[in-house]
Amino acid sequence: MIFKKILTSSLLGASFIGLMAQSFIPAYSTRANQVTQTNVNTLLQEFEALGIKKTGTVANENALQWIKAKYLNFGYSAGQIVEDAFSYNNGMSTVNSKNLVITKTGTTYPNTFVIICGHFDTINGPGVDDNGSGTAAILEVARILKDVPTEYSIKFIHFSGEEQGLKGSAHYVNSVVNATNPKMNIKLVFNLDQVGGKIGNNNNTIYCDQDMGGLSSNNAASQAITLQLANCTTLYSPLLTAYDPAANSDYIPFEQNGEIITGFYEYTRGYLEHSANDTLANVDKVYVKNVAMASVGAAQHFAVAQSTLATSESSLADDQFQIYPIPTQNVLNIDFVEVGNAQFIFDLIDASGRLVMTSQNQKQIDVTALDTGIYIGRLKIKDKIFQKKIIIKK
Ligand SMILES: [Zn+2]
CATH class of the missing domain: 3.40.630.10 (Zn peptidases)
Incomplete structure:
Protein backbone atom coordinates (compact mmCIF):
# COMPACT_ATOMS: atom_id res chain seq x y z
CA MET A 1 0.00 0.00 0.00
CA VAL A 304 -10.82 -21.29 -15.63
CA ALA A 305 -8.12 -23.87 -15.08
CA GLN A 306 -8.46 -27.45 -16.20
CA SER A 307 -10.57 -29.23 -13.60
CA THR A 308 -8.90 -32.62 -13.94
CA LEU A 309 -5.39 -33.39 -12.81
CA ALA A 310 -2.71 -34.22 -15.33
CA THR A 311 -0.70 -37.36 -14.67
CA SER A 312 2.21 -35.17 -13.66
CA GLU A 313 0.11 -33.76 -10.83
CA SER A 314 -0.67 -35.66 -7.69
CA SER A 315 -2.80 -35.66 -4.62
CA LEU A 316 0.39 -36.01 -2.60
CA ALA A 317 0.83 -32.52 -1.22
CA ASP A 318 3.97 -30.81 -2.35
CA ASP A 319 5.30 -30.27 1.14
CA GLN A 320 5.01 -34.00 1.82
CA PHE A 321 7.71 -34.56 -0.80
CA GLN A 322 11.14 -32.93 -0.71
CA ILE A 323 14.32 -33.34 -2.70
CA TYR A 324 17.46 -31.64 -1.47
CA PRO A 325 19.88 -30.01 -1.79
CA ILE A 326 19.11 -28.09 -4.98
CA PRO A 327 21.38 -27.48 -6.70
CA THR A 328 23.41 -30.55 -5.88
CA GLN A 329 26.81 -31.76 -6.96
CA ASN A 330 26.86 -35.40 -5.89
CA VAL A 331 23.93 -36.64 -3.86
CA LEU A 332 20.18 -36.08 -3.89
CA ASN A 333 18.15 -36.86 -0.77
CA ILE A 334 14.51 -37.81 -1.15
CA ASP A 335 12.10 -37.31 1.67
CA PHE A 336 8.34 -37.90 1.72
CA VAL A 337 5.55 -39.04 3.93
CA GLU A 338 5.60 -42.83 3.93
CA VAL A 339 2.53 -44.59 2.58
CA GLY A 340 2.61 -47.87 4.49
CA ASN A 341 5.39 -50.05 3.13
CA ALA A 342 4.76 -48.88 -0.41
CA GLN A 343 7.53 -49.37 -2.91
CA PHE A 344 8.67 -46.26 -4.68
CA ILE A 345 10.56 -45.51 -7.85
CA PHE A 346 12.61 -42.41 -8.46
CA ASP A 347 13.49 -41.37 -12.02
CA LEU A 348 15.70 -38.60 -13.29
CA ILE A 349 14.81 -37.18 -16.70
CA ASP A 350 17.00 -34.76 -18.59
CA ALA A 351 15.97 -31.58 -20.41
CA SER A 352 15.34 -33.48 -23.63
CA GLY A 353 12.95 -35.87 -21.87
CA ARG A 354 15.39 -38.80 -21.73
CA LEU A 355 15.36 -41.07 -18.70
CA VAL A 356 18.94 -40.90 -17.40
CA MET A 357 18.63 -42.69 -14.07
CA THR A 358 16.14 -44.81 -12.23
CA SER A 359 16.19 -46.33 -8.77
CA GLN A 360 13.91 -48.27 -6.47
CA ASN A 361 13.36 -47.63 -2.75
CA GLN A 362 16.47 -45.53 -2.41
CA LYS A 363 16.33 -42.27 -0.51
CA GLN A 364 19.86 -41.21 -1.39
CA ILE A 365 20.69 -40.94 -5.05
CA ASP A 366 24.27 -40.62 -6.29
CA VAL A 367 24.27 -38.24 -9.27
CA THR A 368 28.03 -37.87 -9.56
CA ALA A 369 27.95 -39.41 -13.03
CA LEU A 370 25.50 -36.84 -14.40
CA ASP A 371 26.44 -33.61 -16.13
CA THR A 372 25.61 -30.09 -14.99
CA GLY A 373 22.07 -29.28 -16.06
CA ILE A 374 18.39 -29.12 -15.26
CA TYR A 375 16.57 -32.39 -14.71
CA ILE A 376 13.15 -33.55 -13.61
CA GLY A 377 13.01 -35.80 -10.57
CA ARG A 378 9.94 -38.04 -10.74
CA LEU A 379 8.73 -39.95 -7.73
CA LYS A 380 6.28 -42.79 -8.36
CA ILE A 381 4.56 -44.23 -5.35
CA LYS A 382 1.44 -46.37 -5.51
CA ASP A 383 -0.74 -44.67 -8.12
CA LYS A 384 0.84 -41.27 -7.59
CA ILE A 385 3.43 -39.49 -9.64
CA PHE A 386 5.16 -36.42 -8.37
CA GLN A 387 7.74 -34.26 -10.11
CA LYS A 388 10.24 -31.65 -9.07
CA LYS A 389 12.89 -29.76 -10.93
CA ILE A 390 16.44 -30.73 -10.04
CA ILE A 391 19.58 -28.76 -10.77
CA ILE A 392 22.91 -30.53 -10.91
CA LYS A 393 25.87 -28.19 -10.76
CA LYS A 394 29.45 -29.41 -10.84
ZN1 LIG B 1 2.15 -2.19 -0.65
Whole structure:
Protein backbone atom coordinates (compact mmCIF):
# COMPACT_ATOMS: atom_id res chain seq x y z
CA MET A 1 0.00 0.00 0.00
CA ILE A 2 1.28 3.45 -0.75
CA PHE A 3 -0.28 4.93 2.32
CA LYS A 4 -2.54 4.01 5.12
CA LYS A 5 -5.99 2.73 4.44
CA ILE A 6 -8.56 4.43 6.54
CA LEU A 7 -11.86 3.11 5.31
CA THR A 8 -12.66 -0.41 6.24
CA SER A 9 -16.00 -2.00 6.65
CA SER A 10 -17.70 -5.31 6.48
CA LEU A 11 -19.87 -4.64 3.46
CA LEU A 12 -21.37 -8.05 3.19
CA GLY A 13 -21.60 -10.55 5.96
CA ALA A 14 -18.94 -13.17 5.64
CA SER A 15 -21.51 -15.79 6.50
CA PHE A 16 -23.32 -15.11 3.24
CA ILE A 17 -20.41 -16.12 1.16
CA GLY A 18 -20.48 -19.84 1.54
CA LEU A 19 -24.04 -19.89 0.27
CA MET A 20 -23.21 -18.15 -2.98
CA ALA A 21 -20.90 -20.89 -3.97
CA GLN A 22 -19.29 -21.71 -7.18
CA SER A 23 -18.73 -25.38 -6.66
CA PHE A 24 -15.70 -26.95 -5.04
CA ILE A 25 -13.34 -28.45 -7.61
CA PRO A 26 -11.08 -31.16 -6.13
CA ALA A 27 -8.28 -30.54 -8.64
CA TYR A 28 -8.22 -26.86 -7.67
CA SER A 29 -7.90 -27.88 -4.05
CA THR A 30 -5.09 -30.32 -4.82
CA ARG A 31 -3.19 -27.50 -6.50
CA ALA A 32 -3.88 -25.06 -3.66
CA ASN A 33 -2.41 -27.68 -1.35
CA GLN A 34 0.78 -27.65 -3.40
CA VAL A 35 1.68 -24.31 -1.81
CA THR A 36 4.40 -25.17 0.67
CA GLN A 37 5.46 -23.43 3.82
CA THR A 38 9.06 -24.15 2.90
CA ASN A 39 8.73 -22.31 -0.41
CA VAL A 40 6.95 -19.36 1.17
CA ASN A 41 9.57 -19.07 3.90
CA THR A 42 12.41 -19.25 1.40
CA LEU A 43 10.84 -16.63 -0.85
CA LEU A 44 10.27 -14.24 2.05
CA GLN A 45 13.79 -14.82 3.36
CA GLU A 46 15.35 -14.13 -0.03
CA PHE A 47 13.13 -11.09 -0.50
CA GLU A 48 14.30 -9.71 2.83
CA ALA A 49 17.94 -10.34 1.93
CA LEU A 50 17.55 -8.11 -1.13
CA GLY A 51 17.36 -5.13 1.23
CA ILE A 52 15.48 -1.87 0.78
CA LYS A 53 14.14 -2.15 -2.74
CA LYS A 54 13.35 1.51 -3.30
CA THR A 55 12.27 2.30 -6.84
CA GLY A 56 15.23 3.22 -9.01
CA THR A 57 17.90 1.68 -6.79
CA VAL A 58 20.24 -1.20 -7.51
CA ALA A 59 18.40 -3.28 -4.90
CA ASN A 60 15.16 -2.62 -6.77
CA GLU A 61 16.69 -3.88 -10.04
CA ASN A 62 18.21 -6.85 -8.19
CA ALA A 63 14.77 -7.75 -6.86
CA LEU A 64 13.33 -7.66 -10.36
CA GLN A 65 16.08 -9.96 -11.59
CA TRP A 66 15.51 -12.26 -8.62
CA ILE A 67 11.81 -12.54 -9.52
CA LYS A 68 12.70 -13.14 -13.16
CA ALA A 69 15.08 -15.94 -12.20
CA LYS A 70 12.26 -17.60 -10.24
CA TYR A 71 10.04 -17.71 -13.33
CA LEU A 72 12.84 -19.15 -15.44
CA ASN A 73 13.43 -21.71 -12.72
CA PHE A 74 9.73 -22.63 -12.72
CA GLY A 75 10.09 -23.36 -16.43
CA TYR A 76 8.62 -20.23 -17.97
CA SER A 77 10.49 -19.32 -21.14
CA ALA A 78 12.38 -16.08 -21.66
CA GLY A 79 9.86 -15.27 -24.37
CA GLN A 80 7.05 -15.21 -21.82
CA ILE A 81 8.82 -12.62 -19.68
CA VAL A 82 8.94 -8.89 -20.40
CA GLU A 83 10.84 -6.23 -18.48
CA ASP A 84 8.56 -3.23 -18.78
CA ALA A 85 10.76 -0.15 -18.27
CA PHE A 86 9.33 3.17 -17.14
CA SER A 87 10.61 6.43 -15.80
CA TYR A 88 9.26 9.47 -13.99
CA ASN A 89 10.59 12.67 -12.54
CA ASN A 90 10.58 12.88 -8.77
CA GLY A 91 11.07 16.64 -8.75
CA MET A 92 14.84 16.41 -8.65
CA SER A 93 15.78 13.81 -11.21
CA THR A 94 14.53 11.10 -13.50
CA VAL A 95 13.94 7.75 -11.82
CA ASN A 96 14.19 4.61 -13.94
CA SER A 97 12.66 1.30 -12.98
CA LYS A 98 10.88 -1.71 -14.45
CA ASN A 99 7.82 -3.84 -13.95
CA LEU A 100 8.11 -7.55 -14.67
CA VAL A 101 5.34 -9.10 -16.78
CA ILE A 102 4.94 -12.83 -17.36
CA THR A 103 2.32 -14.09 -19.80
CA LYS A 104 0.78 -17.56 -19.75
CA THR A 105 -1.41 -18.04 -22.79
CA GLY A 106 -4.95 -19.31 -22.41
CA THR A 107 -6.38 -22.18 -24.43
CA THR A 108 -9.82 -20.75 -25.29
CA TYR A 109 -9.49 -16.97 -24.82
CA PRO A 110 -5.82 -16.25 -25.51
CA ASN A 111 -6.51 -12.53 -25.97
CA THR A 112 -8.39 -12.02 -22.72
CA PHE A 113 -6.25 -11.62 -19.63
CA VAL A 114 -6.59 -12.30 -15.94
CA ILE A 115 -4.00 -10.03 -14.33
CA ILE A 116 -2.55 -11.23 -11.03
CA CYS A 117 -0.33 -8.52 -9.64
CA GLY A 118 1.50 -7.00 -6.70
CA HIS A 119 4.38 -4.60 -6.20
CA PHE A 120 7.91 -5.58 -5.22
CA ASP A 121 9.36 -2.14 -4.52
CA THR A 122 9.70 -1.16 -0.86
CA ILE A 123 10.58 1.95 1.12
CA ASN A 124 12.50 2.39 4.38
CA GLY A 125 12.84 -1.33 5.01
CA PRO A 126 13.00 -4.74 3.35
CA GLY A 127 9.19 -4.76 3.05
CA VAL A 128 8.61 -8.42 3.84
CA ASP A 129 4.94 -7.73 4.53
CA ASP A 130 4.64 -4.76 2.10
CA ASN A 131 4.95 -6.44 -0.31
CA GLY A 132 7.20 -9.49 -0.09
CA SER A 133 4.10 -11.32 1.09
CA GLY A 134 2.13 -10.63 -2.09
CA THR A 135 5.20 -11.28 -4.20
CA ALA A 136 5.69 -14.71 -2.59
CA ALA A 137 2.03 -15.63 -3.03
CA ILE A 138 2.07 -14.67 -6.73
CA LEU A 139 5.24 -16.71 -7.25
CA GLU A 140 3.62 -19.77 -5.69
CA VAL A 141 0.57 -19.35 -7.96
CA ALA A 142 2.85 -19.05 -10.99
CA ARG A 143 4.90 -22.09 -10.00
CA ILE A 144 1.88 -24.30 -9.40
CA LEU A 145 -0.07 -23.24 -12.51
CA LYS A 146 2.92 -23.35 -14.86
CA ASP A 147 1.75 -26.48 -16.68
CA VAL A 148 -1.95 -26.25 -15.87
CA PRO A 149 -4.01 -25.27 -18.93
CA THR A 150 -6.27 -22.25 -18.36
CA GLU A 151 -9.02 -21.04 -20.70
CA TYR A 152 -8.05 -17.38 -20.17
CA SER A 153 -4.56 -16.01 -20.47
CA ILE A 154 -2.86 -14.93 -17.27
CA LYS A 155 -0.46 -12.07 -16.81
CA PHE A 156 1.54 -12.21 -13.60
CA ILE A 157 2.74 -8.65 -13.07
CA HIS A 158 5.26 -7.53 -10.47
CA PHE A 159 5.00 -3.74 -10.29
CA SER A 160 7.64 -1.27 -9.20
CA GLY A 161 7.12 2.38 -8.27
CA GLU A 162 4.07 1.59 -6.17
CA GLU A 163 5.32 3.38 -3.09
CA GLN A 164 5.97 6.56 -5.09
CA GLY A 165 2.33 6.73 -6.17
CA LEU A 166 1.50 3.72 -8.35
CA LYS A 167 4.04 4.78 -10.96
CA GLY A 168 4.64 1.33 -12.44
CA SER A 169 0.99 0.30 -12.70
CA ALA A 170 -0.05 3.69 -14.09
CA HIS A 171 2.66 3.37 -16.72
CA TYR A 172 1.50 -0.13 -17.57
CA VAL A 173 -2.12 0.93 -18.04
CA ASN A 174 -1.25 3.97 -20.14
CA SER A 175 1.65 2.62 -22.17
CA VAL A 176 0.82 -1.06 -22.52
CA VAL A 177 -2.87 -1.80 -21.87
CA ASN A 178 -4.14 1.24 -23.76
CA ALA A 179 -1.34 1.36 -26.30
CA THR A 180 -2.05 -2.17 -27.48
CA ASN A 181 -4.10 -2.23 -30.65
CA PRO A 182 -6.83 -3.20 -30.08
CA LYS A 183 -6.71 -2.23 -26.41
CA MET A 184 -5.74 -5.16 -24.19
CA ASN A 185 -8.84 -7.06 -23.14
CA ILE A 186 -8.72 -7.60 -19.37
CA LYS A 187 -11.13 -9.98 -17.65
CA LEU A 188 -10.16 -8.76 -14.21
CA VAL A 189 -7.26 -7.52 -12.10
CA PHE A 190 -6.46 -9.40 -8.89
CA ASN A 191 -3.95 -7.46 -6.78
CA LEU A 192 -2.13 -8.73 -3.68
CA ASP A 193 -0.66 -6.11 -1.40
CA GLN A 194 0.44 -6.54 2.19
CA VAL A 195 -0.93 -9.98 3.01
CA GLY A 196 1.55 -11.04 5.69
CA GLY A 197 0.07 -9.62 8.87
CA LYS A 198 2.14 -9.48 12.02
CA ILE A 199 3.33 -12.49 13.96
CA GLY A 200 1.38 -12.93 17.18
CA ASN A 201 -1.88 -11.55 15.80
CA ASN A 202 -4.75 -13.91 15.10
CA ASN A 203 -4.44 -13.79 11.32
CA ASN A 204 -7.37 -15.99 10.40
CA THR A 205 -9.14 -13.55 8.07
CA ILE A 206 -8.25 -11.77 4.82
CA TYR A 207 -9.79 -8.63 3.37
CA CYS A 208 -11.21 -8.99 -0.11
CA ASP A 209 -10.95 -5.57 -1.74
CA GLN A 210 -14.00 -4.34 -3.58
CA ASP A 211 -14.15 -1.36 -5.93
CA MET A 212 -16.48 1.18 -4.34
CA GLY A 213 -15.04 4.41 -5.65
CA GLY A 214 -13.57 6.03 -8.72
CA LEU A 215 -15.62 5.20 -11.77
CA SER A 216 -19.06 3.84 -10.95
CA SER A 217 -19.44 1.84 -14.17
CA ASN A 218 -17.22 -1.02 -12.96
CA ASN A 219 -18.34 -1.24 -9.33
CA ALA A 220 -21.02 -3.91 -9.72
CA ALA A 221 -18.68 -6.17 -11.69
CA SER A 222 -16.04 -5.76 -8.98
CA GLN A 223 -18.58 -6.71 -6.35
CA ALA A 224 -19.42 -9.89 -8.24
CA ILE A 225 -15.80 -10.87 -8.75
CA THR A 226 -14.88 -10.02 -5.15
CA LEU A 227 -17.64 -12.32 -3.93
CA GLN A 228 -16.06 -15.03 -6.05
CA LEU A 229 -12.65 -14.23 -4.58
CA ALA A 230 -14.06 -14.61 -1.09
CA ASN A 231 -15.77 -17.82 -2.05
CA CYS A 232 -12.54 -19.25 -3.45
CA THR A 233 -10.78 -18.25 -0.24
CA THR A 234 -13.29 -20.23 1.79
CA LEU A 235 -13.13 -23.21 -0.55
CA TYR A 236 -9.38 -23.49 -0.98
CA SER A 237 -7.76 -22.07 2.16
CA PRO A 238 -8.34 -22.08 5.91
CA LEU A 239 -8.99 -18.32 5.90
CA LEU A 240 -12.15 -16.40 6.68
CA THR A 241 -13.09 -13.37 4.61
CA ALA A 242 -14.22 -9.79 5.08
CA TYR A 243 -14.59 -6.90 2.66
CA ASP A 244 -13.01 -3.52 2.37
CA PRO A 245 -12.99 -0.82 -0.28
CA ALA A 246 -10.20 -1.10 -2.82
CA ALA A 247 -7.75 1.75 -2.35
CA ASN A 248 -4.15 2.88 -2.57
CA SER A 249 -2.61 0.05 -4.52
CA ASP A 250 -1.77 -1.02 -8.06
CA TYR A 251 -5.31 -1.92 -9.06
CA ILE A 252 -6.34 1.75 -8.93
CA PRO A 253 -4.93 2.83 -12.33
CA PHE A 254 -6.82 -0.14 -13.79
CA GLU A 255 -9.98 0.94 -11.99
CA GLN A 256 -9.58 4.41 -13.45
CA ASN A 257 -9.33 2.76 -16.84
CA GLY A 258 -12.67 1.03 -16.38
CA GLU A 259 -11.30 -2.41 -15.58
CA ILE A 260 -12.78 -4.84 -13.06
CA ILE A 261 -10.61 -5.08 -9.97
CA THR A 262 -10.34 -7.08 -6.78
CA GLY A 263 -7.60 -7.88 -4.31
CA PHE A 264 -6.31 -9.14 -1.00
CA TYR A 265 -5.11 -7.08 1.96
CA GLU A 266 -4.34 -8.19 5.52
CA TYR A 267 -7.38 -8.00 7.82
CA THR A 268 -5.53 -7.31 11.07
CA ARG A 269 -3.11 -4.56 10.20
CA GLY A 270 0.48 -5.14 11.23
CA TYR A 271 1.32 -1.43 10.94
CA LEU A 272 4.97 -2.23 10.19
CA GLU A 273 4.78 -1.27 6.51
CA HIS A 274 7.22 1.39 5.31
CA SER A 275 9.43 0.85 8.34
CA ALA A 276 12.75 -0.86 9.05
CA ASN A 277 10.74 -3.34 11.14
CA ASP A 278 8.88 -4.77 8.18
CA THR A 279 11.03 -7.90 8.43
CA LEU A 280 10.78 -11.67 8.15
CA ALA A 281 10.87 -11.99 11.93
CA ASN A 282 7.75 -9.86 12.26
CA VAL A 283 5.62 -11.33 9.50
CA ASP A 284 3.20 -14.24 9.91
CA LYS A 285 4.59 -16.76 7.45
CA VAL A 286 1.70 -19.19 7.92
CA TYR A 287 -0.72 -16.42 7.01
CA VAL A 288 1.22 -15.79 3.79
CA LYS A 289 1.01 -19.50 3.01
CA ASN A 290 -2.75 -19.47 3.56
CA VAL A 291 -3.15 -16.40 1.36
CA ALA A 292 -1.11 -18.14 -1.33
CA MET A 293 -3.45 -21.15 -1.14
CA ALA A 294 -6.49 -18.90 -1.53
CA SER A 295 -4.74 -17.20 -4.44
CA VAL A 296 -4.07 -20.50 -6.21
CA GLY A 297 -7.75 -21.32 -5.82
CA ALA A 298 -8.92 -17.92 -7.06
CA ALA A 299 -6.47 -17.80 -9.96
CA GLN A 300 -7.75 -21.15 -11.21
CA HIS A 301 -11.35 -20.01 -10.89
CA PHE A 302 -10.78 -16.67 -12.62
CA ALA A 303 -8.69 -18.09 -15.46
CA VAL A 304 -10.82 -21.29 -15.63
CA ALA A 305 -8.12 -23.87 -15.08
CA GLN A 306 -8.46 -27.45 -16.20
CA SER A 307 -10.57 -29.23 -13.60
CA THR A 308 -8.90 -32.62 -13.94
CA LEU A 309 -5.39 -33.39 -12.81
CA ALA A 310 -2.71 -34.22 -15.33
CA THR A 311 -0.70 -37.36 -14.67
CA SER A 312 2.21 -35.17 -13.66
CA GLU A 313 0.11 -33.76 -10.83
CA SER A 314 -0.67 -35.66 -7.69
CA SER A 315 -2.80 -35.66 -4.62
CA LEU A 316 0.39 -36.01 -2.60
CA ALA A 317 0.83 -32.52 -1.22
CA ASP A 318 3.97 -30.81 -2.35
CA ASP A 319 5.30 -30.27 1.14
CA GLN A 320 5.01 -34.00 1.82
CA PHE A 321 7.71 -34.56 -0.80
CA GLN A 322 11.14 -32.93 -0.71
CA ILE A 323 14.32 -33.34 -2.70
CA TYR A 324 17.46 -31.64 -1.47
CA PRO A 325 19.88 -30.01 -1.79
CA ILE A 326 19.11 -28.09 -4.98
CA PRO A 327 21.38 -27.48 -6.70
CA THR A 328 23.41 -30.55 -5.88
CA GLN A 329 26.81 -31.76 -6.96
CA ASN A 330 26.86 -35.40 -5.89
CA VAL A 331 23.93 -36.64 -3.86
CA LEU A 332 20.18 -36.08 -3.89
CA ASN A 333 18.15 -36.86 -0.77
CA ILE A 334 14.51 -37.81 -1.15
CA ASP A 335 12.10 -37.31 1.67
CA PHE A 336 8.34 -37.90 1.72
CA VAL A 337 5.55 -39.04 3.93
CA GLU A 338 5.60 -42.83 3.93
CA VAL A 339 2.53 -44.59 2.58
CA GLY A 340 2.61 -47.87 4.49
CA ASN A 341 5.39 -50.05 3.13
CA ALA A 342 4.76 -48.88 -0.41
CA GLN A 343 7.53 -49.37 -2.91
CA PHE A 344 8.67 -46.26 -4.68
CA ILE A 345 10.56 -45.51 -7.85
CA PHE A 346 12.61 -42.41 -8.46
CA ASP A 347 13.49 -41.37 -12.02
CA LEU A 348 15.70 -38.60 -13.29
CA ILE A 349 14.81 -37.18 -16.70
CA ASP A 350 17.00 -34.76 -18.59
CA ALA A 351 15.97 -31.58 -20.41
CA SER A 352 15.34 -33.48 -23.63
CA GLY A 353 12.95 -35.87 -21.87
CA ARG A 354 15.39 -38.80 -21.73
CA LEU A 355 15.36 -41.07 -18.70
CA VAL A 356 18.94 -40.90 -17.40
CA MET A 357 18.63 -42.69 -14.07
CA THR A 358 16.14 -44.81 -12.23
CA SER A 359 16.19 -46.33 -8.77
CA GLN A 360 13.91 -48.27 -6.47
CA ASN A 361 13.36 -47.63 -2.75
CA GLN A 362 16.47 -45.53 -2.41
CA LYS A 363 16.33 -42.27 -0.51
CA GLN A 364 19.86 -41.21 -1.39
CA ILE A 365 20.69 -40.94 -5.05
CA ASP A 366 24.27 -40.62 -6.29
CA VAL A 367 24.27 -38.24 -9.27
CA THR A 368 28.03 -37.87 -9.56
CA ALA A 369 27.95 -39.41 -13.03
CA LEU A 370 25.50 -36.84 -14.40
CA ASP A 371 26.44 -33.61 -16.13
CA THR A 372 25.61 -30.09 -14.99
CA GLY A 373 22.07 -29.28 -16.06
CA ILE A 374 18.39 -29.12 -15.26
CA TYR A 375 16.57 -32.39 -14.71
CA ILE A 376 13.15 -33.55 -13.61
CA GLY A 377 13.01 -35.80 -10.57
CA ARG A 378 9.94 -38.04 -10.74
CA LEU A 379 8.73 -39.95 -7.73
CA LYS A 380 6.28 -42.79 -8.36
CA ILE A 381 4.56 -44.23 -5.35
CA LYS A 382 1.44 -46.37 -5.51
CA ASP A 383 -0.74 -44.67 -8.12
CA LYS A 384 0.84 -41.27 -7.59
CA ILE A 385 3.43 -39.49 -9.64
CA PHE A 386 5.16 -36.42 -8.37
CA GLN A 387 7.74 -34.26 -10.11
CA LYS A 388 10.24 -31.65 -9.07
CA LYS A 389 12.89 -29.76 -10.93
CA ILE A 390 16.44 -30.73 -10.04
CA ILE A 391 19.58 -28.76 -10.77
CA ILE A 392 22.91 -30.53 -10.91
CA LYS A 393 25.87 -28.19 -10.76
CA LYS A 394 29.45 -29.41 -10.84
ZN1 LIG B 1 2.15 -2.19 -0.65
